Amino acid sequence: MAKRLAGRKILRLSSAPDADAAYPRGFWHALGAPGVAWFALWVLVPAYTIVAVSMGYVSDSMLPVPEWDPRYWNLETLSAVVREMAPGGIFAKVLMNTVTYVLGALVLCVLIGYPVAYYIAKQAGRWKVLLIVLLTIPFWTSYLMRMLAWIGLLSTDGYTNRLLMSIGILDEPYGWLEGHSFVVVISLAYGYLPYFILPLLASLDRIDDRLIDAGKDLGLSSVQTFIRVILPLSKAPLIAASTVAILPMCGDFYTTNLMSGSPATAMIGNQIQVLAQGGPQQNVGASLALLLQLALILLLSYYLYSSSKATKAVAA
């Protein structure tokens, strides 16, 4: 599509260059200042604190002593944690669990969320607003409460077992909550699906319908239109939605706690919880959190880079 548009002059609406002249000098900076201050106070300072605790030590009285001055940072803890993530290390299994579960949940989110989002964005017609409202229902209650509700559904004498037994699929109750990896994956997907669908829906809604019509007018079948027009145009929205869903999933610890509780299904968030809650190795917990943050920053950077690249390609 980008090739077809190449060389054509794109008419863009542009605002008058002196549109801001009506406002006093510094107005926009002043307007943004509280938000920036809030961000600095509650995001940047805690993030730097994690770095400082990671690079510091824990006193004999079990208090973390952060090292605020980068000149004195002690990288031993961080490098030890990295070593323990290698095969055979204490964090290797939970790292593998985290990656596997998050990817598995993401695949489920795509398989379930993409058709839903696409249907609402392009096919729902007059039901669109109602369906969007329905999609927001999960946000009316907390994530934790939704997971607790699932415990009721999946418990030994819960509705799921009763239903499956009544229609003859199961002869006896199945132990859904007995430490199964696939239950953790399904639960993660269920929990974060709304976070996946909503940004995807917003992006898919902006795809120009005329491009889809053009594909069909040029002789593409429905499947070909999907593969050659819709799917490429969905790439950036999918990356955006995946990023939004993956970020909280990676640090999640209560989903596996509630839906499994088995050490065999522990994720990296569970280890951070153990270490950061107190005791003599809070710097190890902070290092683990820092590494997780760095991995997520890399992921976010890739998203920003790819979306910036896509925007430039369309503009060209």
Add this chain to the structure above:
Amino acid sequence: MSRRGLLQGLGLGAGALALAACATREGGSTTGNAATQGPGGIDLARPDSPVKLPLYDDNQAIKSGLNPEAGPLKVYCWTGTVPKKTFASFEEKYGIEVRPTFYGSPDEALPKILSGSMDFDVYECSMEQLPILVANKVIQPVNSSYLPNYEANVWDHLQSPWYDADASYTTPGYYWSTGIAWREDHLPDFDPASFENPYDAFWQLDGIAGKVQFFDYMRDALAMTLLRNGVSDINTTEKAHLDAAVEALRELTERTRLRLSTDAYQTLAQGTNWIEQAWGADVYFAEFYLPKNISPEVLKFWAPEDGAMVTSDSWVISRNAKNPVAAHLWMDHLLEREQGVNTVQYSGVITPVRGMEMENVVADGIMDARLLTALPSPEQIANGVFHGPLSKEGETAWQNAWLAVKSYA
């Protein structure tokens, strides 16, 4: 973000790493005997070696004869231990409003207290935390003149408890035992006493896969596994003992898909688990979660008479308490037998005051005879094994063992 911006960001990080490589600063030194001393060089208390906690010139108890403050009194305590009746009776008796804040576990509470982010007058403190709180001077000594019920009501052997000889900083909280809870309707032939080592039952029973739970508390879970392995010192920091405990729990996880959680009362009642590591109080709580068609008689609990795992906590006053006199009055109020009765009926734990011995509690009809095994007896408390405080090195060894368990590594 542009590619150049990204590279600039990475460059900043690399610069910081380079700086870090050039500079050093001293820190994290350990003083004293790492094996027998905890935070602040305080000796590690054990039942057979009581410890007198240090008093500091710059952290003294309040003077005698002061009038109580107006309040409100801020009480920081475990969810579900202090009954509403106790809060109400204190408010009625002294005319001081009580504002409780609840924590889910002492592990959750400690960092908030140490960081100074929790404003409280009085705190329900776990025994292991005591030297940390004293060494960091976040609690103040008590003035016994405000605590007449201590001498009058508390059991004799706790007049000078091993974890705080002469009771300089604490008043006793609650006692409970940790043992094995099971559903008799699912395991009708199970009798822990029939095993040479009853704790080994978790490893020996067949047909319990997916139905087994241990506490998601480091000290409880590893301690019971140590006992199963024949190690009677549940405060050991010997690597071989801890490694063996990790290996045993790994084996149990492999064999039964062991769950680690803190909701033993709920999962036992709902039938999610058939056999669990539990507190005696859990069996009491579980009754309220049982489906209506199931009799509470199916809930069973076992702990040995000799060498039972017994846990207790205590009450301490914040060094920065705004209502230190009222805090003393609160601690004294809890040592009345009437409050002990309210507490055991509310949460199934024993307040160690006269008349609250397990036999009396059952004989007086305060609790159902069915719960006789779930309440710690004076013999179990006298002959029990307790979690004691650990040194920093000991804590590290335990935490590493626990990490290995929790990561199934």
